[in-house]
Amino acid sequence: VSSDEATLVRRSLRGEAQAVQALVDRFQTMVYGLCVRLLNDRHEAEDVTQEVFLRVFRSLKGWDASRPLKPWIMGIAVNRCRTWLARRGRRPEPADYLHDTVAAPAPDDSTELVREIRAALAELRPEFREVFTLYHEQGQSYEEMAEALDRPIGTVKTWLHRARLEVLERLQERGMVHSEP
């Protein structure tokens, strides 16, 4: 754990607005991105992101300073998303991502490719979707994911490999692969 993180947490616990702001700044993109991907709804993702940070600040006193902050926060985010989805009582609807745009204009099928990948993610089992998003979109390591999801590294690795194979299979089925047989 960096001393910078520990200091930030200490200052946040003292109620320093600047520290609280810095902490939110540091993790909000990551948390919000994860929530968008897991919930497939930007408005719900915003609500859940707020819930996540409020929970983080409430629980900050109990944070184990010997462990990195990021997986701890991402673990809270994953749990909040699961709770939200359970409350919603239905699978995430792959609709919101249709409004996503790629960074650059796509003369080829890249927009469709991204859409297919997102649709494939929406079809995955929740734990597969979580690890895929954490790894490929949020850049989390296996160790960090294991920490966040409170699962052994081997389990997390297996989930990710299976998730990839399912996505690859869908890309093939949907004609996104142009190789000759």
Next chain:
Amino acid sequence: MNCSDFENAVQRRLDGLGAPGRSELDAHLAHCPECRTLDEAASRLEEGLALMRASASMPPIGMRERIVRQALAERRAGLQRRRLTALALAASVAFAIVLSRNWLTSPVRPPANEVAHPSLKKSVRDAQLALTSIVNRTAGTAIDEGRSLLPVPTSFETPTLLARSLDPPVRTLRITSSRVGESFNPVLASAKDAVQFFLGDDRKTEDGQEK
């Protein structure tokens, strides 16, 4: 290299760890169309993931400020709640201390609404007095009533005559009075016995031995 090895190589590639020698992979791909498709699919996935990372969902404007405001407000509310709790606790402790000090220093008194019980001795004496008073009053009433029934002389010419005229009624009155008194004798005797009995018991109770 077989298909399973190739699949592992694809996973390593997607992990960003690189793949084993390209020549080995190419040799396998040359005669395995399934793995060629898998290889191509992995390339498309890498391409798509790069695009997704580039177009990552950015947090909405103002979300950070809302979170910070809410977090600080919640913290302030928590502090205030803790202060109030501490204050209430301190007040309770202070009240308990004051109460216990007063209780320890003040003499033990019966509650204001509780009437002190009279002693047995006093009760018996009161009963004795009451009984005597009833007996005297009853006797007095009987005498008065007897007197009212007697004939009253109309005139008294001389003292002798007056004495003579008064003699029968006085005698009757004395007899009546003595008989009324006698009629109460058994009651009085019983009352006296009872009083003596209680007094004797009372003494024994108070002193621990009979006097």
